[in-house]
Amino acid sequence: xxxxxxxxxxxxxxxxxxxxxxxxxxxxxxxxxxxxxxxxxxxxxxxxxxxxxxxxxxxxxxxxxxxxxxxxxxxxxxxxxxxxxxxxxxxxxxxxxxxxxxxxxxxxxxxxxxxxxxxxxxxxxxxxxxxxxxxxxxxxxxxxxxxxxxxxxxxxxxxxxxxxxxxxxxxxxxxxxxxxxxxxxxxxxxxxxxxxxxxxxxxxxxxxxxxxxxxxxxxxxxxxxxxxxxxxxxxxxxxxxxxxxxxxxxxxxxxxxxxxxxxxxxxxxxxxxxxxxxxxxxxxxxxxxxxxxxxxxxxxxxxxxxxxxxxxxxxxxxxxxxxxxxxxxxxxxxxxxxxxxxxxxxxxxxxxxxxxxxxxxxxxxxxxxxxxxxxxxxxxxxxxxxxxxxxxxxxxxxxxxxxx
Numbered sequence: 001x002x003x004x005x006x007x008x009x010x011x012x013x014x015x016x017x018x019x020x021x022x023x024x025x026x027x028x029x030x031x032x033x034x035x036x037x038x039x040x041x042x043x044x045x046x047x048x049x050x051x052x053x054x055x056x057x058x059x060x061x062x063x064x065x066x067x068x069x070x071x072x073x074x075x076x077x078x079x080x081x082x083x084x085x086x087x088x089x090x091x092x093x094x095x096x097x098x099x100x101x102x103x104x105x106x107x108x109x110x111x112x113x114x115x116x117x118x119x120x121x122x123x124x125x126x127x128x129x130x131x132x133x134x135x136x137x138x139x140x141x142x143x144x145x146x147x148x149x150x151x152x153x154x155x156x157x158x159x160x161x162x163x164x165x166x167x168x169x170x171x172x173x174x175x176x177x178x179x180x181x182x183x184x185x186x187x188x189x190x191x192x193x194x195x196x197x198x199x200x201x202x203x204x205x206x207x208x209x210x211x212x213x214x215x216x217x218x219x220x221x222x223x224x225x226x227x228x229x230x231x232x233x234x235x236x237x238x239x240x241x242x243x244x245x246x247x248x249x250x251x252x253x254x255x256x257x258x259x260x261x262x263x264x265x266x267x268x269x270x271x272x273x274x275x276x277x278x279x280x281x282x283x284x285x286x287x288x289x290x291x292x293x294x295x296x297x298x299x300x301x302x303x304x305x306x307x308x309x310x311x312x313x314x315x316x317x318x319x320x321x322x323x324x325x326x327x328x329x330x331x332x333x334x335x336x337x338x339x340x341x342x343x344x345x346x347x348x349x350x351x352x353x354x355x356x357x358x359x360x361x362x363x364x365x366x367x368x369x370x371x372x373x374x375x376x377x378x379x380x381x382x383x384x385x386x387x388x389x390x391x392x393x394x395x396x397x398x399x400x401x402x403x404x
Contacts (some may be wrong), residue, residue, distance in 0.1 A: 001149045002256070004030045006402045007141070009131055009154040010173070011038050013391035014374025015158030016114035021399035030150060031118065031151065035168030041160070044167070047192055050107035053079040054385035055099035061386045063251055064378040065185055069355040070390060074221040077396035089113050100384045106151055106268065134176060153369050154402050156393070160375040161349025162187060169343065173376040174352070176320045180367040182278035183354035185378040190251040190347030194337040206234040208297050214245045214263035216253045225254050231265060247383050250340060251350055263332045264295050274327035281295015281315050281323060288315045295330070352378040362401035363394055373398045
C-alpha cells in the first residue's frame with residue numbers, strides 16, 4: 001500500500017491545477033484518472049483553442065442553488081492570477097467579445113501548462129487507472145485502484161459532470177458523495193442546443209445565424225430575479241436552436257417553459273419597430289419580404305413572410321394591424337422547446353454536489369478530509385470562460401486548504 005498526503009481523482013482542468021498546486025506546496029500528491037488522455041474537455045473547448053477564462057468574472061455569471069457560494073474562491077484566485085501563469089509560459093492569447101480569452105495557437109498550450117505544474121510539484125499521475133471502492137477508517141481514505149491500494153488523509157474529487165460521455169464523463173463523483181451522505185442537486189445538461197418536436201417548417205433555415213435577445217419564462221419569484229436576458233447570436237440547426245444564445249439560455253430553461261426571442265434587438269421596443277414598419281409602408285412599394293430582409297437574414301425573412309399569406313404583397317398594401325402583429329412577432333417570438341440534445345452535446349452539467357454540504361473557503365465537505373472541486377459541484381458558469389475560471393479558483397482554494 002502506498003501513502004500520499006493527498007489523492008486527487010480526475011485529471012481535468014480542476015484536478016490538474018489542484019494537483020500541481022498541492023505538489024508545489026510540498027504535499028506528496030497522486031492524481032488518478034480512468035481516461036487514457038489527460039484533460040480532454042480542455043482539448044476540445046473553444047473550437048480547440050480553449051476559452052480559458054474571462055476578464056469579467058463574478059457570482060452573477062454562475063447558477064446553482066446558491067451561486068454566491070463561488071464568491072470566496074473567485075475573489076482569492078482571479079482571472080489575472082491565471083493570466084500570470086499564462087504569461088509566464090509565454091502562451092499567446094487574444095480577447096474575443098465580452099472579455100473571453102482564447103489561446104492563439106491551441107488548447108494544448110493550457111494542457112501543457114497544467115501538466116508542467118504537476119511535474120514541478122513532483123505529482124505522481126496514474127492514467128488510465130480506475131478507482132474501485134473507497135473506504136474511510138480512522139481518518140484515512142483507502143482506495144482500491146487498478147495500480148493497487150493507496151491511502152491518504154485527504155481525498156479530492158474533481159471528476160466533472162455527465163457532459164460529453166465519449167471523452168470519459170461519469171457519475172463517479174456523485175456516487176462517492178452519496179456514499180458519504182452528501183446531498184446532490186439533480187443534474188441536467190447545460191450550455192446545450194435546444195430541440196423541438198415540430199421543426200419541419202424551419203429545417204431549411206439550418207445554418208442561418210443572427211444576433212438576438214433571448215429570455216425564458218421561470219416558475220418562481222426567486223428564479224425570476226436570477227434569470228438573465230442574453231444578447232448573443234442564435235443559430236438555426238436541423239434539430240432546433242444552437243449558437244451562444246441558445247446555449248446560454250438552456251442553462252436556465254426548464255421543460256415545459258417557453259422562450260421569448262427578440263429577432264430585432266436593434267430596435268429598443270416593439271412600438272419602435274412597429275413605427276419603423278409603418279414608416280416603410282408610407283414610403284416603399286417593395287415586397288414585405290424585401291423589407292424584412294433588412295432586419296433579418298434573407299432566408300429567415302423569406303420563411304417568415306412566406307408563412308403568412310397576408311404578407312405576400314408590397315408593404316404599402318399591408319394593413320396597419322398586420323404590420324403591428326408582425327412587429328410583435330419579431331420582437332417577442334415565443335417558442336417552446338421539447339428538450340435538449342442531452343449530455344452528448346452539453347458543454348457542462350448543471351447541478352451536482354450540494355454547496356450546503358461544502359465549505360466555500362476550502363471546498364471540504366462535511367465529511368472530514370473529502371473535497372469536491374470544479375464541475376462536480378453545483379456551480380455552473382455561463383458560456384465564455386467562466387467554468388474554467390471556477391475550475392482554477394476552486395482548485396486553488398482546495399490546494400491551499402490541503403497544505404494548511
